Amino acid sequence: MNRVRVLLLNAALGPLDYRVPDGMAAPPGSIVKVPLGPRQVTGVVWDEGRLEGEPVAAHKLRPILGVYDSPPLPETLRRLIEWTSEYYLAPLASVLRMSLASTSGYSGEKTITEYRASGGMPERMTAKREQALELIGDSQGLIRELSEIGEVSDAVIRGLVKAGALEPVNVSLDAPFPLPDSDFGPPDLEEGQKQASDQLSKAVRDREFAPIMLNGVTGSGKTEVYFEAIAEALRMGRQTLVLLPEIALTEPFLTRFTARFGCEPVSWHSGLRQSERRRAWRAISKGEAMVTVGARSSLFLPYPKLGLIIVDEAHESAFKQEEGVKYHARDVAVMRGNIEKFPIILASATPAIETRQMVEIGRYEEITLPRRFGGAELPDLAAIDLLQDPPPRGSWLAPTLVRAVQETLDRKEQSLLFLNRRGYAPLTLCRTCGHRFQCPNCTAWMVEHRLLARLACHHCGHVMPPPAECPECGAEDSLVACGPGVERIADEVTALFPNAKIAIVTSDTLWSPAKAAEFVHRMEANDIDIVVGTQLVTKGYHFPNLTLVGVVDADLGLQGGDLRAAERTFQQIMQVSGRAGRGDKPGRVFIQTHEPDHPVIEALVSGDAESFYEAETEARRFAGAPPFGRYAGIVISSEDEKQAFETARTIGQTAPKVEGMMVLGPAPAPLAMLRGRHRQRLLVHARRALDVQSVIRDWLGERDWPKGVRVSVDVDPYSFL
Numbered sequence: 060m061n062r063v064r065v066l067l068l069n070a071a072l073g074p075l076d077y078r079v080p081d082g083m084a085a086p087p088g089s090i091v092k093v094p095l096g097p098r099q100v101t102g103v104v105w106d107e108g109r110l111e112g113e114p115v116a117a118h119k120l121r122p123i124l125g126v127y128d129s130p131p132l133p134e135t136l137r138r139l140i141e142w143t144s145e146y147y148l149a150p151l152a153s154v155l156r157m158s159l160a161s162t163s164g165y166s167g168e169k170t171i172t173e174y175r176a177s178g179g180m181p182e183r184m185t186a187k188r189e190q191a192l193e194l195i196g197d198s199q200g201l202i203r204e205l206s207e208i209g210e211v212s213d214a215v216i217r218g219l220v221k222a223g224a225l226e227p228v229n230v231s232l233d234a235p236f237p238l239p240d241s242d243f244g245p246p247d248l249e250e251g252q253k254q255a256s257d258q259l260s261k262a263v264r265d266r267e268f269a270p271i272m273l274n275g276v277t278g279s280g281k282t283e284v285y286f287e288a289i290a291e292a293l294r295m296g297r298q299t300l301v302l303l304p305e306i307a308l309t310e311p312f313l314t315r316f317t318a319r320f321g322c323e324p325v326s327w328h329s330g331l332r333q334s335e336r337r338r339a340w341r342a343i344s345k346g347e348a349m350v351t352v353g354a355r356s357s358l359f360l361p362y363p364k365l366g367l368i369i370v371d372e373a374h375e376s377a378f379k380q381e382e383g384v385k386y387h388a389r390d391v392a393v394m395r396g397n398i399e400k401f402p403i404i405l406a407s408a409t410p411a412i413e414t415r416q417m418v419e420i421g422r423y424e425e426i427t428l429p430r431r432f433g434g435a436e437l438p439d440l441a442a443i444d445l446l447q448d449p450p451p452r453g454s455w456l457a458p459t460l461v462r463a464v465q466e467t468l469d470r471k472e473q474s475l476l477f478l479n480r481r482g483y484a485p486l487t488l489c490r491t492c493g494h495r496f497q498c499p500n501c502t503a504w505m506v507e508h509r510l511l512a513r514l515a516c517h518h519c520g521h522v523m524p525p526p527a528e529c530p531e532c533g534a535e536d537s538l539v540a541c542g543p544g545v546e547r548i549a550d551e552v553t554a555l556f557p558n559a560k561i562a563i564v565t566s567d568t569l570w571s572p573a574k575a576a577e578f579v580h581r582m583e584a585n586d587i588d589i590v591v592g593t594q595l596v597t598k599g600y601h602f603p604n605l606t607l608v609g610v611v612d613a614d615l616g617l618q619g620g621d622l623r624a625a626e627r628t629f630q631q632i633m634q635v636s637g638r639a640g641r642g643d644k645p646g647r648v649f650i651q652t653h654e655p656d657h658p659v660i661e662a663l664v665s666g667d668a669e670s671f672y673e674a675e676t677e678a679r680r681f682a683g684a685p686p687f688g689r690y691a692g693i694v695i696s697s698e699d700e701k702q703a704f705e706t707a708r709t710i711g712q713t714a715p716k717v718e719g720m721m722v723l724g725p726a727p728a729p730l731a732m733l734r735g736r737h738r739q740r741l742l743v744h745a746r747r748a749l750d751v752q753s754v755i756r757d758w759l760g761e762r763d764w765p766k767g768v769r770v771s772v773d774v775d776p777y778s779f780l
């Protein structure tokens with residue numbers, strides 16, 4: 060009899076056995092519909108003997124109901140799913156979900172009805188209807204999607220459809236994507252670029268596992284160079300995936316890609332409409348989408364003939380997913396290349412210490428681009444000692460920096476002021492009684508957002524209007540903002556330069572690809588003189604007329620004592636400096652700091668990155684920190700503080716004694732409360748060669764936690780909160 064084991068999409072269920080009815084073909088990888096009690100659920104037929112589970116007695120086996128009309132998940136992807144689940148201690152089903160990320164993708168619908176404004180107005184106009192129509196503008200989507208955009212209920216949208224103000228549009232889900240043309244607009248590469256691109260193209264042709272660190276200074280043309288590797292993959296009929304750390308970077312990427320290849324690549328990110336997602340998923344799984352650009356989640360899609368992955372800005376911690384399956388897309392990308400035998404290009408101007416170390420020990424290749432394209436010079440960096448050259452009271456910009464902005468304005472060039480803090484002020488307190496506004500759900504201050512007229516928690520999203528009086532002592536008008544966020548810097552800039560055109564760039568203002576596009580266009584048209592922005596604007600962008608960068612508070616990132624604090628600050632300031640002077644005009648960078656002697660600041664100013672990296676690497680080696688040792692975080696949370704504490708203590712007490720491994724804690728996690736849950740944390744520190752996953756699996760695997768307790772493991776953590 061034909062029996063198969065099926066991995067279901069539901070993490071709470073183990074894999075289950077089913078019977079393949081006569082005449083049905085369900086080879087491993089097939090996406091199938093199976094009965095589960097009275098329900099029908101989706102799963103994937105898995106390879107024999109690879110998944111544990113109790114075999115079901117033959118007479119109890121239920122039949123597979125149907126096989127979806129979609130190519131089976133490739134074998135290599137099934138191995139990757141298994142590896143990810145084992146390495147990150149995540150349920151197989153949760154990883155599988157990321158591969159089957161579009162239900163309609165495999166379930167075979169061909170058209171879908173979306174709606175858009177018809178241009179007509181409803182006879183009866185209400186405030187809600189008016190708001191919805193205004194917010195929807197030119198958008199098109201399902202009822203549910205439009206209700207989200209319009210910030211109204213589904214019923215309001217349906218009402219607008221009935222009234223004729225929104226009209227239905229039939230969208231074909233199988234319209235093919237245009238094919239990028241490898242020879243559409245090849246650049247004239249400079250000598251060094253040419254060598255680099257030849258090496259990359261050869262790696263693509265070789266079809267072997269080859270992790271490559273493409274280490275090129277900002278503005279050296281890394282994108283142009285790896286485009287040639289994509290062209291090679293296209294010629295060979297292989298698919299390429301380009302991973303970007305942020306959706307906001309997609310937009311400039313699409314433009315450049317189109318100039319090189321004649322059409323846009325397929326994009327994949329959380330902002331896609333359901334119909335777009337389904338169309339992309341189909342094209343990817345059939346091997347028709349030749350180049351996909353996406354956020355980390357695009358890594359698990361079922362490309363049948365992947366021949367190249369590029370991880371751009373590969374040092375970015377945004378590649379680490381912090382929710383659900385806590386995986387690092389850069390590392391999983393390398394594993395995918397290993398399993399499927401193709402090169403992975405990790406492109407960065409400031410490679411991660413982990414990646415540099417892999418080069419050092421000969422596991423990764425390195426290709427360098429040491430100079431900027433077209434003879435552009437790297438900018439001059441100087442520190443501003445805030446003790447020697449302080450801003451006036453109540454201001455944040457030192458006189459030297461203000462002068463530099465003025466000079467830049469006079470030359471009709473652009474400036475960028477970088478501060479990695481959203482909102483107006485990170486802390487609000489009462490002048491009379493000292494009361495500080497804290498989030499009721501988290502151990503975090505409420506951050507004032509003056510543009511939106513509210514206080515917000517950046518961890519759980521809790522918002523409140525700024526109260527007119529202090530809730531503690533009742534004093535009126537006595538709230539004061541402490542410290543600066545980008546909005547406050549923008550206020551200061553407006554006061555200093557009332558005629559300048561200023562833009563604030565943060566995830567609050569640049570939350571969609573369309574917003575990002577608008578920003579890029581305004582910059583290119585010189586419609587912005589001064590940008591005040593967070594880390595969002597530090598990387599990837601190329602604005603030739605931007606010649607001044609000011610780092611408002613370089614000390615900010617160095618606080619907190621996180622394992623990677625120094626490295627991250629260094630990378631961030633290098634990246635943001637890299638935005639200056641990319642055209643033919645030279646760039647200048649000023650770094651405001653209270654600690655001009657800090658090794659990070661000294662390395663930046665002297666330009667001696669190598670010594671900084673060496674010292675930092677040595678410190679890591681000495682501490683047994685990654686990449687020389689490993690960590691895993693175990694966070695125990697509950698709404699009940701005592702329960703969280705006690706479970707954590709029990710787990711701590713039963714920690715196995717393993718040579719080369721240490722368990723620290725439990726202690727309250729740095730964010731001791733998050734979204735209403737109390738959090739205790741254990742930190743496992745082990746030597747590199749130790750199989751920590753097995754140890755943790757044996758330790759935590761078989762246990763049941765008290766109701767209401769959640770235990771989550773984070774292997775190779777990036778956030779130490």
Ligand SMILES: Nc1ncnc2c1ncn2[C@@H]1O[C@H](COP(=O)(O)OP(=O)(O)OP(=O)(O)O)[C@@H](O)[C@H]1O
Binds near residue numbers: 277
């Ligand atoms: N060979 C070339 N021909 C024409 N233009 C080029 C060439 N190489 C680079 N450029 C241009 O130089 C600019 C910088 O290149 P690119 O953005 O690829 O650099 P990068 O190394 O990715 O920089 P960053 O790390 O700062 O993002 C871009 O506008 C790019 O189009």
Ligand SMILES: [Zn+2]
Binds near residue numbers: 500518521
């Ligand atoms: Zn909160």
